[in-house]
Amino acid sequence: MSLKPLLPGALSDRGQQMTLGVMGGGQLGRMFVQAAQAMGYFTAVLDPDPASPAGLVAHWHIDTAYDDEQGLAQLMQRCDAITTEFENVPAPALITLGAHRPVAPSAACVAVAQDRIQEKAHFVKTASEGGPLSVFPAPYAAIETPELLAAVPADLLPGILKTARLGYDGKGQVRVKDRAELAAAWDQLGKVPCVLEKLMPLQSECSVIVARGADGNVVAFPVQKNTHHDGILAITEVYEGAVPADLAARAQASTVAIANHLNYVGVLCVEYFVVDNGQGGSDLIVNEMAPRPHNSGHYTQNACDMSQFEAQVRALAGLPLPTPRQHSPAIMVNLLGDLWFNANGVRAQATEQPVSPPWAQVLALPGTHLHLYGKLSARKGRKMGHLNITGDSVAQVRETATRVLALLGLPALD
Ligand code: ATP
Ligand code: MG
Numbered sequence: 001m002s003l004k005p006l007l008p009g010a011l012s013d014r015g016q017q018m019t020l021g022v023m024g025g026g027q028l029g030r031m032f033v034q035a036a037q038a039m040g041y042f043t044a045v046l047d048p049d050p051a052s053p054a055g056l057v058a059h060w061h062i063d064t065a066y067d068d069e070q071g072l073a074q075l076m077q078r079c080d081a082i083t084t085e086f087e088n089v090p091a092p093a094l095i096t097l098g099a100h101r102p103v104a105p106s107a108a109c110v111a112v113a114q115d116r117i118q119e120k121a122h123f124v125k126t127a128s129e130g131g132p133l134s135v136f137p138a139p140y141a142a143i144e145t146p147e148l149l150a151a152v153p154a155d156l157l158p159g160i161l162k163t164a165r166l167g168y169d170g171k172g173q174v175r176v177k178d179r180a181e182l183a184a185a186w187d188q189l190g191k192v193p194c195v196l197e198k199l200m201p202l203q204s205e206c207s208v209i210v211a212r213g214a215d216g217n218v219v220a221f222p223v224q225k226n227t228h229h230d231g232i233l234a235i236t237e238v239y240e241g242a243v244p245a246d247l248a249a250r251a252q253a254s255t256v257a258i259a260n261h262l263n264y265v266g267v268l269c270v271e272y273f274v275v276d277n278g279q280g281g282s283d284l285i286v287n288e289m290a291p292r293p294h295n296s297g298h299y300t301q302n303a304c305d306m307s308q309f310e311a312q313v314r315a316l317a318g319l320p321l322p323t324p325r326q327h328s329p330a331i332m333v334n335l336l337g338d339l340w341f342n343a344n345g346v347r348a349q350a351t352e353q354p355v356s357p358p359w360a361q362v363l364a365l366p367g368t369h370l371h372l373y374g375k376l377s378a379r380k381g382r383k384m385g386h387l388n389i390t391g392d393s394v395a396q397v398r399e400t401a402t403r404v405l406a407l408l409g410l411p412a413l414d
Helices: 027-038 069-078 091-098 107-113 116-128 146-150 179-188 245-262 308-317 337-341 359-363 394-408
Strands: 019-023 042-046 060-062 081-084 140-143 159-163 173-176 194-198 202-212 218-220 224-229 232-238 266-276 282-290 330-336 368-372 383-390
Touching: 019 027, 019 069, 019 091, 019 308, 027 042, 027 308, 042 069, 060 069, 069 091, 081 308, 091 107, 107 116, 107 245, 107 282, 116 194, 116 245, 116 282, 140 146, 146 179, 159 179, 173 179, 202 245, 202 308, 218 245, 245 266, 245 282, 266 308, 330 337, 330 394, 337 383, 359 368, 359 394, 383 394
Parallel strands: 019 042, 019 081, 042 060
Antiparallel strands: 140 194, 159 173, 159 194, 202 218, 202 224, 202 266, 224 232, 232 330, 266 282, 330 383, 368 383
């Protein structure tokens, strides 16, 4: 990465408007494009879907496959720097792009995040080189051969078998109680490389977003408390007390160390588990990382003085990254396609045809900020948008969230 900033609104070395590109056209790419445009950049998206959420709002949409040589050549011709919005971008495509343009995060960093075996090894190495407060992953074993399967230590059971690659939203995971179930699960997953993780006694889950520049400057956002329903993020809460302060500080320090050890450039999210330490207290376990902005960081759009997407733009363009400040307590509610099938937010009156949720009633509540991704059809389980709720106190933001959840027919806050 060059350290010369790509200044917004300027003419680039190519003699064209300064343009930032993104591999992937989902909602994360869309919000990156919107943040880049707000700062005066031109934007380009590569995504095969002609109606991709980011492609619909970018200046240029190249709708080829991610590994299409001509598509990649067009993206390089259009762009002064390129980022990615999902971790399963083919590594060779990022290598091709990186040979000609600044690419952040790098192909090497994305490759680590694409593979749970490499990812966990990186976590262990980072924690081993840190102090007594560093954060380790749950005990695990890589399973790539029948011999490794047979050699799994008994104390990893009960556990969760996860495919090393291509898992998301809890897909590619099987919970197993004993060796027989483990063998059956590995069979079921097609005997692809996997990791078996010990099942941990979770008290809660949290995550941390950091942004790191090519100059090595790294800043952390506040720690997010996450609640999942059916393996999909449902709610993120960010305010004082949502995560115990000592654990939050450790999680932030651990995330900064993980980014530094990778020489990472861009926005990185690391997920953590808060677990019972067996002595009446809590401990922290590192779960996984995403080499991009993350669903749990969407609250930053309305509750911080810099969003995670603006941080992604700044890191990519080589602009300064001041420490972000949260100005309001925040709760983010994910809006899945299921909501379009709850008549007036009442689950009991499920409809066959999609119906828009009661946005006017929701938006009448103070501090509600609606973000929809422009997806043309609602499907159950599909991430359609999110709602950020801000308030001037924790009590107020929780009260508004309680009313929103009731209007939408969603489960109440814990
Ligand atoms: P996503 O990409 O949506 O974050 P994923 O499919 O990559 O999810 P993980 O984050 O590894 O999967 O796991 C999904 C969820 O399963 C976690 O958020 C947690 O609730 C639970 N889980 C995963 N690993 C463990 C574990 N070792 N012990 C207990 N619960 C776990
Ligand atoms: Mg996860």
